[in-house]
Amino acid sequence: MLRKGIFRRPHIALEGNTKQTKAITPDVPEELCIACPSCGKMMFSTELDENLGVCISCSHHLKLNARKRIILIADEGSFIEHDTDMTSVNHLDFPGYDKKLKSAKADSGEKEAVITGICSIGGINTAIFIMDPYFMMGSMGSVVGEKITRLFEFATINNLHVIGYCVSGGARMQEGIISLMQMAKVSGAVKLHSDKGLLYVTVLTDPTTGGVTASFAMQGDIIIAEPGALVGFAGPRVIEQTIRRKLPEGFQRAEFLLKAGFVDDIVERRRQKEYLRLLLSLHERNGENDVSL
Amino acid sequence: MSAYDVVLKARANGRATAQDYINGIFTDFVELHGDRRFADDSAVIAGIARLGDKSVTVIGLEKGSDVKDRAARNFGSAQPEGYRKALRQMKQAEKFGRPVICFVDTSGAYCGIGAEERGQGQAIAENLWTMMTLGVPVISVIIGEGGSGGALALAVADEVWMLENSIYSVISPEGCASILWKDSTKAPDAAECLKLTSRELYRLGVVEKVITEKLGQQQIYDTLSRLFSETITRIDSEGKEKMLEARYERFRKFGSYTETVV
Structure with missing residues (x-):
C-alpha cells in the first residue's frame, strides 16, 4: 500500500526557519560558520572559540567580547564586577x-561598552577593565568614563594595579562635549593612581582610535598590543580623505606602532594571561595589594 | 542666531587669533620654539610674557593671519610636536612657578601620516594627565574653534572660558553629519544637536565664563587681562593642594548616567 501523500511536493524550509530545519535534519549540529575577515577561512564558531577567537589558518585575532576576555585572563571564578x-x-x-543604545544592548548583551572590576591573575589580585567592541564599537560616553574613573579611584585606595583592555571607535558624539570631558576625567584618575606608584598596563586591541587613544589607552606604564590591531588617533578613512591618497600597507597596525616606538610589545592572545601575570608579579608590592576578593 | 551661524563666526577669516590676544593682553612676550625632540610646530605659539607685573607662560593654537601664514601654520591644526612643545613650556612654567594661560583655536589636531607616526594620540594623552596635576594655575580660553581632543590638550585647566562666538565640540558638525546621516551638508542640524555654543556649554557647566563680543576687541583684551589677574590671585591664595583638588573635581563631575535597575 502506498504511503499517504508520497507524491506531494516536498516542503522546502525557508532559511532561518529553525523549527522546520530541525525537523528535517535533526542530526546537523547547530553551529554557526564564521569567515576570517583576514584570510576568508570558514570556521565553526566552536572551533574559533576553542582557539580563543584567533583564526585557525592565519592567526588573525578576531574581535572578542568582554566576557570572553575575562574568561581568558582572570582566574576561574575570581572576577567580581563593579x-x-x-x-x-x-x-x-x-x-x-x-x-x-537599545540595539547596542541587544547586540552585546551588555549594559555599556566597558565592564570593570577586580580579579586575580595567576593568584595575583588586580583591578581590570575590559571594553566591548559589540557595544557601539566601544565608544566612550559618560558611563565608560565614570566606570573606568571609579575603578582607578578604587585601585588607588586599595593599592591595586590596573589592567585595561582597550577597543574603541573614540568618544561618543551622541553625548557631545560631555564625552570629550571623559578623556580629561579618566586621565586625572590615571594620574593619581600612577603618582601612588601603582602599575597600569594597557592592552590595545583592534581597533583602538580617537579619544581613547588620545587618553587612557596611551597612559599605561606598559602598553602592549594584540597582533594586527589597528591603533591610531585619526581613523584611516579620515586620514585618507584629508591627505587624498591611499595609506601604506600595515599603517597604524600593531607592528607599525612597535616600530615607531609607541608600544612595548605585541603579545598574542594565548600568551596574554601568562604575560600579565608575569608583569604583575614583577611589580608585587610587599603585602600591599591584597584586597580580599 | 543658529548654532551653525556661531560655527561660521568662530571660523571666520579675520577673527582675532592667539597672536592677537598675546599682543593685546601681555607685554614683553618672548617666543620660545621647538619640542627638543623632533621639530618646531608653528601651529602652536609658546613663550613667556608679563601680565601686569607678573611673569606668565603663554601658549596658543595659532591659525595664522594671511593665506601664506595660515598654510604655514597648518590652519592651527597641531602635530604631536606642537603638543610636546606646549608640554615643555608647561613643565618650565611649573619649575619657575609661573601661571599658564592657553588660547585655544583649532579645528582639531592634525591628522596625517606623520602625525600618526609620531604619536598624535600619545602626545595629547600626555598633556591631559600632566596638566591635571601641574603645580601652577592654568587658565584656558577658547577664542575661536575648540575642536575635540586637539583643543582639550590645552584645556585641562582650573578654569576654562569662551568667547561668546566661539565653539567647543567633540566632533565638527560636518564630521558628525557625515557619520550620522551620511550627508555633511546637514552640518547645521548636527551643530544644533551637539550643543557646541558658549551659551549651551555654560549651561552644561563646561566653561566658567563667557566673554561677550559686543565689546570692541581692545575691551575684550582689557577684560581678559583683568580677569586673568584676579583669577590667578584667587587660585594662588587658596594654595596648591586646594587648586589641584578643585581641578580634579572640576573634570570629575562631568557625566550623566543612571544606576537604578530597570
Whole structure:
C-alpha cells in the first residue's frame, strides 16, 4: 500500500526557519560558520572559540567580547564586577541615541561598552577593565568614563594595579562635549593612581582610535598590543580623505606602532594571561595589594 | 542666531587669533620654539610674557593671519610636536612657578601620516594627565574653534572660558553629519544637536565664563587681562593642594548616567 501523500511536493524550509530545519535534519549540529575577515577561512564558531577567537589558518585575532576576555585572563571564578547597573542617559536629547543604545544592548548583551572590576591573575589580585567592541564599537560616553574613573579611584585606595583592555571607535558624539570631558576625567584618575606608584598596563586591541587613544589607552606604564590591531588617533578613512591618497600597507597596525616606538610589545592572545601575570608579579608590592576578593 | 551661524563666526577669516590676544593682553612676550625632540610646530605659539607685573607662560593654537601664514601654520591644526612643545613650556612654567594661560583655536589636531607616526594620540594623552596635576594655575580660553581632543590638550585647566562666538565640540558638525546621516551638508542640524555654543556649554557647566563680543576687541583684551589677574590671585591664595583638588573635581563631575535597575 502506498504511503499517504508520497507524491506531494516536498516542503522546502525557508532559511532561518529553525523549527522546520530541525525537523528535517535533526542530526546537523547547530553551529554557526564564521569567515576570517583576514584570510576568508570558514570556521565553526566552536572551533574559533576553542582557539580563543584567533583564526585557525592565519592567526588573525578576531574581535572578542568582554566576557570572553575575562574568561581568558582572570582566574576561574575570581572576577567580581563593579558598577553593574550603570547605564547611559540621553542627556542632550540627541536624535536616534535612545534607539542606538537599545540595539547596542541587544547586540552585546551588555549594559555599556566597558565592564570593570577586580580579579586575580595567576593568584595575583588586580583591578581590570575590559571594553566591548559589540557595544557601539566601544565608544566612550559618560558611563565608560565614570566606570573606568571609579575603578582607578578604587585601585588607588586599595593599592591595586590596573589592567585595561582597550577597543574603541573614540568618544561618543551622541553625548557631545560631555564625552570629550571623559578623556580629561579618566586621565586625572590615571594620574593619581600612577603618582601612588601603582602599575597600569594597557592592552590595545583592534581597533583602538580617537579619544581613547588620545587618553587612557596611551597612559599605561606598559602598553602592549594584540597582533594586527589597528591603533591610531585619526581613523584611516579620515586620514585618507584629508591627505587624498591611499595609506601604506600595515599603517597604524600593531607592528607599525612597535616600530615607531609607541608600544612595548605585541603579545598574542594565548600568551596574554601568562604575560600579565608575569608583569604583575614583577611589580608585587610587599603585602600591599591584597584586597580580599 | 543658529548654532551653525556661531560655527561660521568662530571660523571666520579675520577673527582675532592667539597672536592677537598675546599682543593685546601681555607685554614683553618672548617666543620660545621647538619640542627638543623632533621639530618646531608653528601651529602652536609658546613663550613667556608679563601680565601686569607678573611673569606668565603663554601658549596658543595659532591659525595664522594671511593665506601664506595660515598654510604655514597648518590652519592651527597641531602635530604631536606642537603638543610636546606646549608640554615643555608647561613643565618650565611649573619649575619657575609661573601661571599658564592657553588660547585655544583649532579645528582639531592634525591628522596625517606623520602625525600618526609620531604619536598624535600619545602626545595629547600626555598633556591631559600632566596638566591635571601641574603645580601652577592654568587658565584656558577658547577664542575661536575648540575642536575635540586637539583643543582639550590645552584645556585641562582650573578654569576654562569662551568667547561668546566661539565653539567647543567633540566632533565638527560636518564630521558628525557625515557619520550620522551620511550627508555633511546637514552640518547645521548636527551643530544644533551637539550643543557646541558658549551659551549651551555654560549651561552644561563646561566653561566658567563667557566673554561677550559686543565689546570692541581692545575691551575684550582689557577684560581678559583683568580677569586673568584676579583669577590667578584667587587660585594662588587658596594654595596648591586646594587648586589641584578643585581641578580634579572640576573634570570629575562631568557625566550623566543612571544606576537604578530597570
